[in-house]
Amino acid sequence: MEVSRKWWRRGPRPKALRWVGVKRIVGRRIVTWKNYLGSYGMGGPGFFGLELAAKGRYPREWLVLTLWGAGGWLLLDGHWIEAHPNQYHVQCPLFSNFGDDEDWDDLTTRIAGAEIIEAGISDYSSKLVLRKGGEERILELPEDTNRLSIWGGSLEPKKWNRAESQLDAWVISRRGELFTC
Numbered sequence: 001m002e003v004s005r006k007w008w009r010r011g012p013r014p015k016a017l018r019w020v021g022v023k024r025i026v027g028r029r030i031v032t033w034k035n036y037l038g039s040y041g042m043g044g045p046g047f048f049g050l051e052l053a054a055k056g057r058y059p060r061e062w063l064v065l066t067l068w069g070a071g072g073w074l075l076l077d078g079h080w081i082e083a084h085p086n087q088y089h090v091q092c093p094l095f096s097n098f099g100d101d102e103d104w105d106d107l108t109t110r111i112a113g114a115e116i117i118e119a120g121i122s123d124y125s126s127k128l129v130l131r132k133g134g135e136e137r138i139l140e141l142p143e144d145t146n147r148l149s150i151w152g153g154s155l156e157p158k159k160w161n162r163a164e165s166q167l168d169a170w171v172i173s174r175r176g177e178l179f180t181c
Contacts, residue, residue, distance in 0.1 A: 049065070078138075
């Protein structure tokens with residue numbers, strides 16, 4: 001796995017959480033989410049983004065996980081957010097858009113409108129505590145990647161590259177349209 005470095009096309013360049021600080025996202029409300037940021041059509045990288053409401057000096061902006069197939073790297077309350085259909089017999093993910101009877105969204109109602117009340121992002125793991133209607137949820141990219149689905153094509157387990165940091169993989173972008181070059 002490699003963190004993609006060319007995620008912008010126009011507008012201000014996204015800034016890694018390493019540089020803007022994790023405090024920037026705490027206390028922010030999630031407006032919506034997308035799993036196809038960075039896409040230019042078929043075969044796009046599938047960055048995962050949370051649109052954050054404006055708060056204080058911060059405008060409406062996106063918190064984006066810039067990993068290829070990023071939804072497959074994330075868990076919400078221990079459940080896969082996305083997985084390849086060949087993994088559905090192991091665990092049904094919260095979101096699927098593979099067509100027909102493999103289209104559902106059990107994620108939006110759980111996170112849209114939620115507030116990020118706590119955030120812990122380190123080199124090897126990420127954990128956001130979300131609160132909505134008095135209920136708390138955990139959105140995470142775990143250090144133990146054995147908790148994630150395996151790659152749909154190679155059937156290999158996902159492994160975090162220990163030479164890279166999740167503080168660089170998460171970025172703040174003013175635009176919800178990130179493109180690869």
